[in-house]
Amino acid sequence: MAAPIGSEIERLIQLLARLPGLGPRSARRAALHLIRKREALLVPLADALKLAAERITVCPICNNVDTRAPCGICEDERRDKSLLVVVADVGDLWALERAGTLRARYHVLGGTLSPLDGIGPKELGIERLVARVAEGEIKEVVLALNATVDGQTTAHYITDALAPLSIKVTRLAHGVPVGGELDYLDEGTLAAALRARTAM
Amino acid sequence: MAAPIGSEIERLIQLLARLPGLGPRSARRAALHLIRKREALLVPLADALKLAAERITVCPICNNVDTRAPCGICEDERRDKSLLVVVADVGDLWALERAGTLRARYHVLGGTLSPLDGIGPKELGIERLVARVAEGEIKEVVLALNATVDGQTTAHYITDALAPLSIKVTRLAHGVPVGGELDYLDEGTLAAALRARTAM
Structure with a gap:
């Protein structure tokens, strides 16, 4: 060629x-x-x-990418300041914003814990996240991390790190995807959906 | 969003x-x-x-795109000046060059005849192609056009237009794609491959 x-x-x-x-x-x-x-x-x-x-620059508060710093989300006064959603990645932030359910702020970790790849708590800046939460305005931290081993390990690590602050820490619900067919779902998801069943 | x-x-x-x-x-x-x-x-x-x-500009001789005019192929003195390959599209030219069999020159039509879309001989500049061939240096025109209805209609039209010049006009062979499995081929291709069978 x-x-x-x-x-x-x-x-x-x-x-x-x-x-x-x-x-x-x-x-x-x-x-x-x-x-x-x-x-x-x-x-x-x-x-x-x-x-x-x-x-394009990285937001010094939440690690989001935007053309201004702090980013448009951190600067958005209409958002609930008491709610912080922790995501691994800017792409996850965009996905959650498209869902549009929560008017919250975010904290982008930039990855998940992965000792084999040399990504530890320091690389993800978990100390900085804890310090941000410790400032007192945040009442609930939603860990919106992938339902993978790395994602869940990270979620548990952050839960432990936030424990001394005694604030509410939640994670995304497991269940049947909207529009999903039971026949094609794995047993783990089905078991989780059964355990978390809700009243009609 | x-x-x-x-x-x-x-x-x-x-x-x-x-x-x-x-x-x-x-x-x-x-x-x-x-x-x-x-x-x-x-x-x-x-x-x-x-x-x-x-x-990037369009070559005034062959309609290829390049950063110089005439393009690198038209300027390439090592190419056989007696062989002209007619293609519908620059993408087809690139594909044939990757195959690398012929050291020929090209003529890019910019499409195929398609009366319903208002693409006639004028839009494809077939007159200009005939004039180029009439200059006398070209001994064979290879019509490397898609084996579709539009492609073959165009091939026949060009063959007729070149007839008065009494030069050799050829088309690509039909047959089994290299690495292709007979079971997955359509009947038309198999029939063509059988008709054009060659000695082992």
């Missing part, structure tokens, strides 16, 4: 192929699509990426 | 979602990946897109 494609196009394809969800073939298709839609897509995307590179 | 994501990030996600192969969910993942890898990916991709927007 050396000669035919100009080196600038080649480099664009290689960079696009490093995006999650795009392989070499779809990166080529994407590059061609961009080249064809120069004014409608290529130029705006170049500008949007440049702007993102210049402006 | 209004409040939580800054408007610059939101716009970046919307633009990424317009790339082929990326939906809204994978566009969010891609945006997050870019934000996390600011120096390694976000900045280089922004630069590569900007460079592409500034430099």
Whole structure:
């Protein structure tokens, strides 16, 4: 693939192929699509990426990414200051905001405890989280972490770390996904859904 | 999805979602990946897109896209000047170059005849292709067009248009794809492969 494609196009394809969800073939298709839609897509995307590179920063309070610091969520006065939702990742924060149930604030850990990968409490800044909760405004901490071994280990560690503060610590409910068919669910989820059954 | 994501990030996600192969969910993942890898990916991709927007142009001879005009293929003196491969699309040109069998030149039509979509011989510049072939250097035209109705209609139209020049006009062979299993192939392909059978 050396000669035919100009080196600038080649480099664009290689960079696009490093995006999650795009392989070499779809990166080529994407590059061609961009080249064809120069004014409608290529130029705006170049500008949007440049702007993102210049402006996006990590919130010093909650580790969210935004174009301002503190971030829009930390600055949002309409949110319940007594409720703090702990997530592993900014993507989880976005997902919860799309669900739109809680008008809470967040704390983004940036991962979960994973001793094998060298990620301990220090790397996740759990001390900083505890200090934030200790300031007194927060009444409930919701641990919205993945229902995986790493996620639950992290949840237990944080619960222990917050114990001296004697505030309410909760986790997301386990159960049948909305629209989910029982036949396709694993036994663990079904058992959890049965135990947590609610009145009609 | 209004409040939580800054408007610059939101716009970046919307633009990424317009790339082929990326939906809204994978566009969010891609945006997050870019934000996390600011120096390694976000900045280089922004630069590569900007460079592409500034430099990429359509070759006045063959309609290929490149950062120079005439393009690298038309300028490549090692290529066989007597062989012209006609393709519908730059993506097809890239695919044939990856196969790397022919050191030929190309002519990119920019589509196939499709009367219902208002694409006729004029839109594809078939006159210009005929004029290019009439210059006398080209001895064989390979019609490397999709084996679809539109592709084959276009191939027949071009064959007729080139007939007065009495040069050799060929098309790609039909047959079993390399690595393909007979059981999964359609009858049309199998029939064509049988008709075009070759000696062992």
